[in-house]
Amino acid sequence: MRDRGVKLYNVIFPIWLLWLFPGTWFVVLPACFLIDLLVVTLTLRYLKVKEAGEKVKTVILKVWLCGFAADFIGTVGMLSTLFMDGGSFGGGVGNWLRRNVAAAIERNPFDSIFGLLWVAGCVALAAFFIYLFNYSFCLSKAGLEEGEKKKLALSLVVFTAPYLFFLPTEWLFY
Numbered sequence: 001m002r003d004r005g006v007k008l009y010n011v012i013f014p015i016w017l018l019w020l021f022p023g024t025w026f027v028v029l030p031a032c033f034l035i036d037l038l039v040v041t042l043t044l045r046y047l048k049v050k051e052a053g054e055k056v057k058t059v060i061l062k063v064w065l066c067g068f069a070a071d072f073i074g075t076v077g078m079l080s081t082l083f084m085d086g087g088s089f090g091g092g093v094g095n096w097l098r099r100n101v102a103a104a105i106e107r108n109p110f111d112s113i114f115g116l117l118w119v120a121g122c123v124a125l126a127a128f129f130i131y132l133f134n135y136s137f138c139l140s141k142a143g144l145e146e147g148e149k150k151k152l153a154l155s156l157v158v159f160t161a162p163y164l165f166f167l168p169t170e171w172l173f174y
Contacts, residue, residue, distance in 0.1 A: 032064060032067065033060075035159070035160060036064045036067055037064075039155055039160060040156070041053075041056050043151065043152050043156075044152065047148050047151060049144065051143075055142050055143060055144065058142055059138050059139055059142050063138045066133035066138050067133075067156070067160055069133060070132075071126050073125060073126055073129050074122045074125050074126025074127075074129075074162050075122075077118075077121065078119070078122050078165060081097075081101055081105050082102070100112050100114040101118050103115070104116070104118075105118060105119060107168065109165075109168065110166075110168065119166055123161055126161060126165075127161040130161060131154065131157045134152070134157075135149055135150065139152060
């Protein structure tokens with residue numbers, strides 16, 4: 001990658017933060033687990049599901065792991081902007097993508113409508129996979145009715161989508 005004044009460490013949060021500061025995994029992993037546990041438990045209670053505690057025990061590990069998998073898919077979309085330069089996309093188009101999408105994502109997605117839309121698309125992509133993984137895999141053998149599975153999967157989307165993708169990394173590094 002050519003030096004354009006953009007450092008690699010400021011590309012994505014929290015993936016790069018986790019890579020640069022491996023100790024943060026000890027905070028992030030349990031925090032994500034607790035959030036997933038809280039969402040699953042409260043949603044099942046709200047839906048008045050019988051034996052909710054047992055159902056939580058059967059699904060929570062899968063929900064937690066699939067949440068990371070879905071976030072990783074969204075992160076791949078975010079990281080794909082690293083390849084947006086004049087050389088990869090040919091001159092003008094590549095320069096425009098670098099300036100209007102990649103640069104905004106690397107520092108502050110709110111600097112460009114195109115960067116903001118890209119980040120929103122990556123969050124939506126991760127959210128789609130959160131729903132798909134939970135509905136199709138994690139909750140498939142939980143003993144929930146079809147409507148309960150859909151509502152729980154949707155609840156997980158709403159409360160656990162990777163909204164931190166919108167966090168301007170310039171707040172952390174500049």
